[in-house]
Amino acid sequence: METITHRYVRMEQMNHHGSLYSGVLADWMTEAAFFGVAKTLGRRDHVVMCAVQDFRFLAPTELGTILSFQYELIKTGNTSLTFAIEAHDMLNPEILYATCNVVFVNTDENGKSAPHGISVSPLA
Numbered sequence: 001m002e003t004i005t006h007r008y009v010r011m012e013q014m015n016h017h018g019s020l021y022s023g024v025l026a027d028w029m030t031e032a033a034f035f036g037v038a039k040t041l042g043r044r045d046h047v048v049m050c051a052v053q054d055f056r057f058l059a060p061t062e063l064g065t066i067l068s069f070q071y072e073l074i075k076t077g078n079t080s081l082t083f084a085i086e087a088h089d090m091l092n093p094e095i096l097y098a099t100c101n102v103v104f105v106n107t108d109e110n111g112k113s114a115p116h117g118i119s120v121s122p123l124a
Contacts, residue, residue: 001070004035006090009065019060025098026055028069029085033102036071036083040118041106048111050080051103061097066090076120079106079113 007028015021030052038044061067068090075082082103089095106116 001072001084001086002036003068004032004039004071005069007067007069009061009063009067011063014063017060019062020065022057025057025061025067025087026052026100028067029055029087029098029100030102032069032071032087033083033085033100033104036073036085037081037104040073040081041116046107046109046114047081047104048107049102050105053101053103055098055100057098059095059097061087065097067097068093073118073120074101076116076118078115080104081106081116081118 009020013020013024037047068088070086072084073081074084080103082101085100085102086096087098105113108114
């Protein structure tokens with residue numbers, strides 16, 4: 001996995017339990033996925049997010065935490081790219097707060113799905 005961005009958890013992002021509101025974390029994770037697809041494709045246009053799968057919130061995130069978001073391209077289709085996303089504590093990377101998979105589809109100038117020409121190397 002490669003680190004793509006970081007976020008600092010502030011008071012206005014907390015829920016009534018005193019931990020990070022899950023909707024904020026979900027937003028940050030899909031944003032990290034977009035950064036990952038843009039870096040992979042070398043562009044930010046002609047790609048759309050079509051699915052967020054298997055969101056897992058694994059631990060409450062406390063005020064003041066610095067989150068480190070990591071991505072990895074895990075699956076390719078002819079037009080689709082699936083990324084695994086993880087949110088870790090930047091200062092204690094063994095603490096994993098959340099995971100999900102995000103699927104993007106490459107498009108042409110008319111918004112129709114189009115081949116992207118990228119493949120994932122099989123594991124040895």
